[in-house]
Amino acid sequence: MDLLDTLTAKGLRGEVPTREEALAVLATTDDELLDVVAAAGKVRRRWFGRRVKLNYLVNLKSGLCPEDCSYCSQRLGSKAEILKYTWLKPDQAADAARAGVAGGAKRVCLVASGRGPTDRDIDRVTDTMAAIKDADPEVEICVCLGLLSDNQAERLKAAGADAYNHNLNTSENTYGTITKTHTYADRVDTVQKAHGAGLSACSGLIAGMGESDEDLVDVVFALRELGSDSVPVNFLIPFEGTPLAKEWNLTPQRCLRILAMVRFVNPDTEVRIAGGREVHLRSMQPLGLHIANSIFLGDYLTSEGQAGQTDLDMIKDAGFEVEGAGEATLPRHRADVAEAAQAGHASGGCGSAASACGSGGGCGPCGGHAHAPSAPAGEASEASDDELRGDLVKVRRRGAGTELAPNA
Ligand code: SF4
DSSP states (O other): OHHHHHHHHHHHTTOOOOHHHHHHHHTOOGGGHHHHHHHHHHHHHHHHTTEEEEEEEEEEEBSOOOOOOTTOTTSTTOOOOOOOBOOOOHHHHHHHHHHHHHTTOSEEEEEEOSSOOOHHHHHHHHHHHHHHHHHOTTOEEEEEOSSOOTTHHHHHHHTTOOEEEOOOBSOHHHHHHHOSSSOHHHHHHHHHHHHHTTOEEEOOEEEOSSOOHHHHHHHHHHHHHHTOSEEEEEEOOOOTTSTTTTOOOOOHHHHHHHHHHHHHHSTTSEEEEOTTIIIIIGGGHHHHHTTOSEEEOSOOSSBOOSOHHHHHHHHHHTTOEEOOTTSOSSOHHHHHHHHHHHHHHHHHOOOOOOOSOOOTTTSOOOOSOOSOOOOOTTOOOSOOGGGOOGGGOOBOOSSTTSSSOOOO
16 A cells, blocks of 8 residues: 555654654555554664553542543543542652553653642652662552642652643644633644743643544644654543543544544654543454553553552563663653763753643543544444443542552
């Protein structure tokens, strides 16, 4: 197929496809799906070999958020029966992080619900990072706290944070339909400021919120332009008790096409399969590993994933290997750019602030309803009303905030 030959050739050179080519990936048929996965797989292996980076989520503060992100089980007014608790103590968070690292995670993602942290919250996270790095100085730490005020990004960087997560989630065009309490521009500003402070930018999307193919392509190109080093691809988890509980728009085939499109637009960027992996890819998860080079190990923020050992077995059975602590995630040319930016910051000082929190792989389902997802002609790429699969959503009842051991 000319399209896939073109996309492969561009991806192997690290070039970004045209918008039309990206849209064409989403419009491929089920008959073409394995060819799409194989083409994206060539690009993935060119830049990331057969390595899979494992990331581990620690939900520092769960629920009780004043923001109204429609996809999120922690939102204002959410009736989802999730765990609700305020800030974990540093040693509690460090215990959870240690379990993830022992399970093979290279990066720990510290996430707290809320519009943004107070300066006291930055102190708490600083203490938590110190406790984690005391036990394992090599572990990467990504922080996700929402909107940052002036100098908070710099404080996190100085305290040892490696990255900051703040997802764009969806296109600028539809953002206002999923959240009213902050704007798309707030989120862009946040990513830029975190990056400017010398933190590696982690920013991604949520698919399955009723968006169009054009919306998906828009947000993925926006992430590329922002210079996100890692792109988490969340698939909406339609939690009961949230506005998007009935938005079962995804099939495993659709998820693979979305992952492939993200890979072609971000050939040399970490692409992570984030929240909703088990719920929507289901038995097709191993095919996702041929496209993405990163996943979360174990559970998500408010929902449970499959057992950590099952993740590890899947990686091995599919012929991939867990990325080690001493291995660079990004290709050298990308890592050089990131290091130069960080060095420039260290000697100068810049940026600040971020914005309202992203889903970090678990904040969940979508909201707002934009347009109906656009399916290829004659093909049902969305679930119908009689295919609501609430039985697949398992609220987290173990790990951080409970007496039970974490899943890792
Ligand atoms: S995504 Fe973050 S800011 Fe939005 S409701 Fe959820 S926890 Fe709050």
